[in-house]
Amino acid sequence: MWPPEHERFADRSAAGRMLGTAVAEHLRQIGTGAAHDAADMDAARTRAPLVLALPRGGVPVGVAVAEAIEAEFDLIISRKIGLPWQADHGVGAIAENGPAVFDLSAVAAAGLCVSDLSPAVQRERVELRRRQERYRGARPAPDVAGRVVVVVDDGLATGVTARAAVRALRAGKPAHLVFAAPVCAAESVDLLTSDVDAVLDIHSPREFHALGLYYSDFTPLTDAHVLQMCTRMWEATKVPAPV
CATH class of the missing domain: 3.40.50.2020 (Rossmann fold)
Structure with a gap:
C-alpha cells in the first residue's frame, strides 16, 4: 500500500x-x-x-x-489556472492582490505561451472575487x-x-x-x-x-x-x- x-x-x-x-x-x-x-x-x-x-x-x-x-x-x-482543454490541470495560479504566477515549463510542455491563458486568468479572477465576497463580505x-x-x-x-x-x-x-x-x-x-x-x-x-x-x-x-x-x-x- x-x-x-x-x-x-x-x-x-x-x-x-x-x-x-x-x-x-x-x-x-x-x-x-x-x-x-x-x-x-x-x-x-x-x-x-x-x-x-x-x-x-x-x-x-x-x-x-x-x-x-x-x-x-x-x-x-488563491485560484488555480488550468489548461484551456483541461481546467483541473494547473499550470498557473493567482492570489488576491497578486499577479498571475505560471509554471513556465508546464505551459511550454502543453505547446502554449502565457498569453494563451489570458481567458482562463480572467475567469479565475472573477471566481477569486466571488470567493472574497462570499467568505469575507465587507471585511478587508x-x-x-x-x-x-x-x-x-x-x-x-x-x-x-x-x-x-x-x-x-x-x-x-x-x-x-x-x-x-x-x-x-x-x-x-x-x-x-x-x-x-x-x-x-x-x-x-x-x-x-x-x-x-x-x-x-x-x-x-x-x-x-x-x-x-x-x-x-x-x-x-x-x-x-x-x-
Missing part, C-alpha cells in the same frame, strides 16, 4: 494538529536572524502569529494550526506588514498555487513568512524555498502520486464548510464574520 499506513492522516483536522506542533517548534526556534532585520522580528514578537489558510482544503488544517499556536486566523484566497484582507505569517494548505503538489499566495503576501512585507502543509512533494518544496523563510511539513516524499492518498478522510469541502469554520474562529477572537 502506498503511502504506508503510518504516514496517512485521519483527516485534515488531525493533520493540522500534527502540523501545529511542527509550526510551534519552528516559531520557538526563530532567532533575530530569521527576519529581514532584527527590529522587524522584535516588533513581530509583540503580536500573535497570523495563520492564513488557503480555501478550501487548507481551512480545517489552518484552524487546527492556529489553535495549536494561539494565532490569529484568516484566509489567503488582513494586513501582514511586520507580522509572523504562516500560510497553510492541506498539501503541496505542484506548488504553483502556493507560490502565487506567498508572492502576493511577500509584497506586504511580513517579518517572517512560512508555508506549512502536512504533506509536500519534495520537488515542490525545493522550488518554494526561495519565496519563503521556511517550508514546514510532516511528510515530504520524492514520489508524490496524489494528495488524497495521504488522508483516510479527504471529503471535498464546500463554501458553507469554509464559512462555518471561519465564523467560529472570527467569533472566538471577536472579529466580525461576513454578512
